[in-house]
Amino acid sequence: xxxxxxxxxxxxxxxxxxxxxxxxxxxxxxxxxxxxxxxxxxxxxxxxxxxxxxxxxxxxxxxxxxxxxxxxxxxxxxxxxxxxxxxxxxxxxxxxxxxxxxxxxxxxxxxxxxxxxxxxxxxxxxxxxxxxxxxxxxxxxxxxxxxxxxxxxxxxxxxxxxxxxxxxxxxxxxxxxxxxxxxxxxxxxxxxxxxxxxxxxxxxxxxxxxxxxxxxxxxxxxxxxxxxxxxxxxxxxxxxxxxxxxxxxxxxxxxxxxxxxxxxxxxxxxxxxxxxxxxxxxxxxxxx
Amino acid sequence: xxxxxxxxxxxxxxxxxxxxxxxxxxxxxxxxxxxxxxxxxxxxxxxxxxxxxxxxxxxxxxxxxxxxxxxxxxxxxxxxxxxxxxxxxxxxxxxxxxxxxxxxxxxxxxxxxxxxxxxxxxxxxxxxxxxxxxxxxxxxxxxxxxxxxxxxxxxxxxxxxxxxxxxxxxxxxxxxxxxxxxxxxxxxxxxxxxxxxxxxxxxxxxxxxxxxxxxxxxxxxxxxxxxxxxxxxxxxxxxxxxxxxxxxxxxxxxxxxxxxxxxxxxxxxxxxxxxxxxxxxxxxxxxxxxxxxxxxxxxxxxxxxxxxxxxxxxxxxxxxxxxxxxxxxxxxxxxxxxxxxxxxxxxxxxxxxxxxxxxxxxxxxxxxxxxxxxxxxxxxxxxxxxxxxxxxxxxxxxxxxxxxxxxxxxxxxxxxxxxxxxxxxxxxxxxxxxxxxxxxxxxxxxxxxxxxxxxxxxxxxxxxxxxxxxxxxxxxxxxxxxxxxxxxxxxxxxxxxxxxxxxxxxxxxxxxxxxxxxxxxxxxxxxxxxxxxxxxxxxxxxxxxxxxxxxxxxxxxx
Numbered sequence: 001x002x003x004x005x006x007x008x009x010x011x012x013x014x015x016x017x018x019x020x021x022x023x024x025x026x027x028x029x030x031x032x033x034x035x036x037x038x039x040x041x042x043x044x045x046x047x048x049x050x051x052x053x054x055x056x057x058x059x060x061x062x063x064x065x066x067x068x069x070x071x072x073x074x075x076x077x078x079x080x081x082x083x084x085x086x087x088x089x090x091x092x093x094x095x096x097x098x099x100x101x102x103x104x105x106x107x108x109x110x111x112x113x114x115x116x117x118x119x120x121x122x123x124x125x126x127x128x129x130x131x132x133x134x135x136x137x138x139x140x141x142x143x144x145x146x147x148x149x150x151x152x153x154x155x156x157x158x159x160x161x162x163x164x165x166x167x168x169x170x171x172x173x174x175x176x177x178x179x180x181x182x183x184x185x186x187x188x189x190x191x192x193x194x195x196x197x198x199x200x201x202x203x204x205x206x207x208x209x210x211x212x213x214x215x216x217x218x219x220x221x222x223x224x225x226x227x228x229x230x231x232x233x234x235x236x237x238x239x240x241x242x243x244x245x246x247x248x249x250x251x252x253x254x255x256x257x258x259x260x261x262x263x264x265x266x267x268x269x270x271x272x273x274x275x276x277x278x279x280x281x282x283x284x285x286x287x288x
Numbered sequence: 289x290x291x292x293x294x295x296x297x298x299x300x301x302x303x304x305x306x307x308x309x310x311x312x313x314x315x316x317x318x319x320x321x322x323x324x325x326x327x328x329x330x331x332x333x334x335x336x337x338x339x340x341x342x343x344x345x346x347x348x349x350x351x352x353x354x355x356x357x358x359x360x361x362x363x364x365x366x367x368x369x370x371x372x373x374x375x376x377x378x379x380x381x382x383x384x385x386x387x388x389x390x391x392x393x394x395x396x397x398x399x400x401x402x403x404x405x406x407x408x409x410x411x412x413x414x415x416x417x418x419x420x421x422x423x424x425x426x427x428x429x430x431x432x433x434x435x436x437x438x439x440x441x442x443x444x445x446x447x448x449x450x451x452x453x454x455x456x457x458x459x460x461x462x463x464x465x466x467x468x469x470x471x472x473x474x475x476x477x478x479x480x481x482x483x484x485x486x487x488x489x490x491x492x493x494x495x496x497x498x499x500x501x502x503x504x505x506x507x508x509x510x511x512x513x514x515x516x517x518x519x520x521x522x523x524x525x526x527x528x529x530x531x532x533x534x535x536x537x538x539x540x541x542x543x544x545x546x547x548x549x550x551x552x553x554x555x556x557x558x559x560x561x562x563x564x565x566x567x568x569x570x571x572x573x574x575x576x577x578x579x580x581x582x583x584x585x586x587x588x589x590x591x592x593x594x595x596x597x598x599x600x601x602x603x604x605x606x607x608x609x610x611x612x613x614x615x616x617x618x619x620x621x622x623x624x625x626x627x628x629x630x631x632x633x634x635x636x637x638x639x640x641x642x643x644x645x646x647x648x649x650x651x652x653x654x655x656x657x658x659x660x661x662x663x664x665x666x667x668x669x670x671x672x673x674x675x676x677x678x679x680x681x682x683x684x685x686x687x688x689x690x691x692x693x694x695x696x697x698x699x700x701x702x703x704x705x706x707x708x709x710x711x712x713x714x715x716x717x718x719x720x721x722x723x724x725x726x727x728x729x730x731x732x733x734x735x736x737x738x739x740x741x742x743x744x745x746x747x748x749x750x751x752x753x754x755x756x757x758x759x760x761x762x763x764x765x766x767x768x769x770x771x772x773x774x775x776x777x778x779x780x781x782x783x784x785x786x787x788x789x790x791x792x793x794x795x796x797x798x799x800x801x802x803x804x805x806x807x808x809x810x811x812x813x814x815x816x817x818x819x820x821x822x823x824x825x826x827x828x829x830x831x832x833x834x835x836x837x838x839x840x841x842x843x844x845x846x
Contacts, residue, residue: 011712040697045540048704055701056712061693063543064703064713065536066566072500072533076540076548077693079524080498084544084694105529259524264497268524269545269692273495273664278520282489283657286479288313288432 007032007039011056020171020197020207021050024118025057027174028089031181032058035085043084045074047099050125051091051118051197068098075111079256081267082112085185092119092194096132096154103154106190107161111255114184114191117154118171120199128202135236138204156233158192159226159247165191166229166247170214171198172207176243188251196241210241217244224248292343292469293352294418297369298361301333303411306436307359308339310415312480312651313432318424319474321347321653325646325834330505330589336368343422345474347653349617350762351646351834357469359418361396361410378466380417380459392421392462399454409451416455421463423470426456479654483647483759484509486618486657487577490625491549492521494664496575498548500526500537505589506645507551507579531556535563535576542572543702545668545692547629551577554596555586561603564638568608570702571680571688571728573632573639575625580644582832591832592645594758594805598814600640601787607725609635609732611739612787614642614758618652624784626662631738633667635731636690642786644805646834647759671696678709682723686730732788739785741792748795750779752824752846756803757783757811759834764803766837767844776846783811789818799824801844805835 007029015021032042042060046052048067055062061084065073070088078086088095095103095117106113122140123129130140132152139146158166165187169177177195184191196214198207221244222228229247264271294311298304308324315322323342329335342352354374360366360381373379379391394417400409412433419429430449437445459467488510491499501511515525524546528534531552538548552560557578567574578600582593600612611631615621625641632639669689671677677698681688688709693700701711706721714720745765747753752771756764761782771778781794794800800823802812807830815821827843829835 014713038697040699041694043544043693053713059699061700062702062711063540063570064701064705064711065539065570066562066704069532069536069563069566072528072536073540073543076498076500076526076537077544079526080541080544080546081692081694101529102533105533256524259518263519263522264524267545267694268497268541269695271495271497271522271546274492274521276493276659279489279493279659282517282520283479283481283659286481286485287477288317288480 007059009057009059013057014053015050016201018200020200021054021118023174024171024177024195024197025054027177028054028116028181029058030174030178031185034178034182035185037085041083041085043077043086044089045070045077045086046089047094049091049094051089052094054089068094068102070094071099071102071106071115074113075106075109075255078111078113081269082256082260083267086113087185088113088115090115090117092117092121092133092154093123093131096152100132107158107163109255110189110252112189114181114193116181117192117194118197119194120197120203122199122202124199124202153233153236155192155194155246156230159229159233162252163192164189164249164251165245167191167193167245168243169193169195170210170241170243171195172211173243176216180245183245189254196243213239214241214243217242217246290344291348293355294341294343294357294359294422295355295369295372296339296359297365298337299334299365300328300331300337302361304337304339304361307411307415308341310429310432310436311418312341314419314424314429315341315343315471316478316480316653317428317432318471319476320345320471321476321478322480323347323349323650323652325351325650327833328590336365338369343471345476347478347655348766349652350766351836353836353838357418357421359414361414378421380421390466392459392466394455394458394462396455399458400451403454404447404451406447409447412448412451413455416452417459420456420459421467421469423467423472426453476653479657480651481618481654482509482649482651483615483618483621483643484579485513486621487625487641487643488513490622491575491629492523493622493659493662494626494629495547495666496523496549496629497546498524498538498541499550500528500534501551502528502531502534502556504553504556506581506648507553507556507577509648510551510577531559532563535560535574536566538574539563539567539570539572542574543570543692545695547633549575549577551579553579553581554583554599557596557599557603561605564610565604565606565608566704567638568604568606568610568728569704571636572702573636575628575632575639575641577641577643579648580642582830588832590645592805592834593830593832594644594760595810595830597642597757597786597806597810600642601814603640608728609637609735610787611637611639611735612642613639614784614786615647616759616761616782616784617647618654619657620784621647622657623662626664630665631735634665634687634738635735636687637731637735642758644759668692671698674698679711680707680709680724680727682709682727685734686727687734736788736790739788739790741790742781742783744779744781746779747781747798749777751777751799752801752844753798754778754780754801754803754840755783755811755815756780757786760803760805763835763837763840767840770837770841771844771846786814789814792819794819794821801825801827803827803835803840805829
C-alpha cells in the first residue's frame with residue numbers, strides 16, 4: 001500500500017465534479033503520507049459545509065460535528081489526547097462566520113491543531129450567499145445589490161493575535177499546498193492554513209481568474225516579520241493573492257501543557273478515577 | 289435546644305456572607321447541626337441580602353422563614369427584615385432602635401475602629417456579638433477566625449480576633465436577659481457542605497477529567513472549586529468563550545475518551561441546546577449541570593427556582609434519548625453525579641443534572657457522605673475483542689461498543705449528520721436513516737429501566753400526598769410533618785429521576801398535590817402526561833426564594 005493509499009476510503013465523494021476540493025484532498029493525503037503518520041493517530045474534526053465533508057474521504061478517526069463548532073471540539077480532543085495529530089477542516093463560513101468567536105479564542109489558546117480553511121469566499125452548500133470573506137461589491141444571492149460590508153482578513157487577525165504559523169495555499173497547486181499542510185501539521189501549537197479554493201458553481205470568477213492573480217511568495221520574503229506578513233494579508237484588496245508561509249514564529253506554549261506536564265502525564269482517557277482518599281481529604285476541610 | 293433561627297441581613301459588600309459562614313462554622317464546631325441559606329441581589333454593593341441559619345441538635349436541612357435572632361448590619365436591613373422576628377425575638381443592629389424592647393444597639397463599625405483600627409473589621413465585631421448573644425464559646429470562634437484568615441497573615445488574623453472580642457464583650461454587657469440562648473455544645477460532628485461542591489466531588493469520584501464551562505450564576509461554584517483543587521483532584525478545567533464552546537469542548541473531550549462535564553444555568557443551557565442534540569446524535573456521553581435560577585432570559589440571576597424542568601426534559605432539537613436527574617441535598621448530589629456519569633457512559637447519551645441556587649449555595653450539615661456507596665462504572669469496550677470496528681454498530685438495546693481515537697488501531701468516526709454504522713454520512717433513508725433513528729431511540733427502554741421510582745414517605749396510609757422533586761425534598765418532608773401534627777393523614781412522593789420517567793403506578797384514592805418552585809406547574813404537567821395522574825392542587829413559588837414548609841402548608845387547602 002502506498003503512503004497516500006493508506007488514507008484512502010471508498011466513500012462516495014459528494015463535491016461537484018471538477019471542484020478544487022478534489023485537489024485539496026489530494027494535497028491533504030499527500031501531506032499525511034509525508035508525515036509518516038498511522039491513520040489511527042490522526043483525528044480530523046469538522047463542522048458543517050462542503051469542507052466539513054472531507055473527513056469522510058480520509059481513512060482516520062473523525063468527528064464531524066456542528067456548524068461553526070469544530071474548533072472547540074478539536075481543542076478539547078487535542079487537550080485530552082496530545083498523542084493524536086488533530087486537524088480541523090473547515091470552510092470560511094464555518095470557521096470565520098458561525099464559528100468566528102471560537103476562531104478568536106483558538107488564537108488565544110494556541111491548541112496543538114492545524115486548521116485548514118477551504119476559503120471560496122462564498123456559501124456554496126446553501127446556494128451562493130456572501131461569506132465573511134466575500135469582497136466588497138460582489139453580488140451574491142442575498143447581497144443582491146452587492147456586498148456592502150468589509151470582508152474579514154482572517155490571516156491578518158491570526159498574525160496580529162500572534163499565531164505562530166500562518167499560511168495561504170491555492171487548491172490547484174497541489175504540491176505546494178501539500179508542502180504547506182505538512183509544515184503546518186509539524187508545527188507545534190495552532191497553525192492556520194487558508195486555502196483559496198474557488199467555487200466552480202457560484203463564484204462569478206472562473207478558476208483562471210484566480211490563477212492569474214495567485215503568486216508564490218518571493219524567495220527573499222521574510223516570514224518572521226509580522227509587519228511584512230500583515231502587509232501580505234492585505235494584498236487581497238489589491239487583487240494580488242500571495243501563497244506560502246506568510247508568518248512563522250517560534251512555537252509558544254501549547255494549550256493544556258501545564259496540566260499535562262504537572263498533573264496528567266498522558267491522555268486523559270488513560271487516567272483512572274481519583275482515589276476515594278483524595279476526596280475524603282478535600283471533604284475533611286469542610287469540617288469546621 | 290432545637291430549631292433556632294438566626295438571620296444576618298445587610299447590603300452587598302458589607303460581608304454578610306463572611307459573617308454567616310464564620311457563624312455557621314462556629315455553630316458546627318460546637319457540635320450542632322446548622323443549615324444556612326442565602327439570598328442576595330445581583331449587584332456588587334448595596335441592596336438587601338440575607339444569610340439565614342437554622343440551628344439544632346439534628347440536621348434539619350431546609351429553610352425556615354421566621355427569625356429568632358436578627359442581626360442587621362445597617363438600619364435599612366433592620367427595617368426590611370424586622371417583620372421576620374417572632375415573639376421573643378431579638379434584633380441586633382448598629383443604631384436607631386436604641387435599647388427598646390427586643391432590640392440591642394451595637395455600633396459595629398465604631399467598635400471595629402476602636403478595637404482593630406479599621407471599620408473594615410465590623411463583620412468580626414458582628415460575629416463576636418452573635419456568638420455572645422447565642423451563649424457560645426468565644427475561643428471556638430477565635431479558632432474559626434484564625435483558620436479563615438490565616439492566609440492573610442498574622443496582622444489581619446489578630447485584628448479580626450480583636451474585633452470579634454470587642455463585639456463579644458459589648459453584646460455580653462448589653463444583652464443580659466434578653467438573650468436567653470445557651471449553645472453550650474452538642475455531640476454532633478458534621479461536614480458543612482454545599483450542593484455544588486458535592487456535585488464537583490461526585491464528578492471526580494466518577495472519573496471526570498475534563499470540565500469546560502462559561503461562568504454563570506449559580507453554576508460558577510463548580511468550576512471555581514474544581515479549578516482550585518486541580519492539583520489534588522486532577523480535573524482539567526477550561527473557561528470557555530461561551531456556552532456553545534463549553535458543551536462542544538465537553539463533547540470533544542468525551543469523544544477523546546475523557547469523562548466530561550459542563551455546568552451552566554438557564555440562559556447558558558439555552559445556548560447549549562445544539563450541543564445537547566449533538567451529544568444525542570453522535571452518542572457521546574456528557575454530563576451537564578443545569579443550575580436553575582428564575583428566568584425567563586436573565587431573570588433573577590442570584591435567586592433560586594425550579595423553573596427549567598421541562599426545558600431540560602425537552603432540550604435539544606430532534607428526537608433522541610437523554611436523562612434528567614435532580615438531586616436533593618449534598619449527599620444525594622454526590623451520588624447522583626456519579627450515577628449521571630455512569631448512565632451517560634452506559635447509554636452514550638447526554639445527562640442533565642438539575643440543581644438550583646438553593647441547593648448549590650446553601651450549607652447543609654452532613655453526617656456522612658457514604659463515599660463507598662458509589663463506585664464508578666466505566667463502559668468503554670475492549671479493542672482487542674473487536675475485529676472490525678463500527679462506532680454505530682446496530683445492536684440489541686441500541687448501545688454500540690465505544691472506543692476512543694488513538695486507543696487502538698481501530699478508527700473511531702462520529703457524525704452529527706445521519707450516518708451509517710461506520711459514522712459516514714448517509715442519505716439512504718429507509719435502509720440506514722430509519723434503523724439508526726430506531727437504534728438510538730431503542731436505548732430509551734434500557735434507560736427507563738435503569739431509573740428509579742420516586743421515594744415514597746407514608747403514601748400508603750396518606751390521604752394527601754405531596755409530590756415534589758429535586759432540592760425541595762427537605763421542605764416537603766417538613767410540610768408533611770406540619771400536616772401530620774394537625775392530624776391530617778399526609779405523605780410525600782419525591783422524584784429524583786425525572787426523565788425518562790421511571791415505571792411507577794400512583795396509588796389510587798389519594799389527593800395529590802404538586803409542589804414545585806415555579807409558576808406553571810411543570811412537574812404536574814410532566815406527570816399528568818406520562819402517568820395520567822390527577823392532581824388535587826398545586827403549590828408553587830416563583831419569587832426567587834426557596835420553598836419552605838410554611839409556604840407549602842399555607843397553600844394546601846386542607
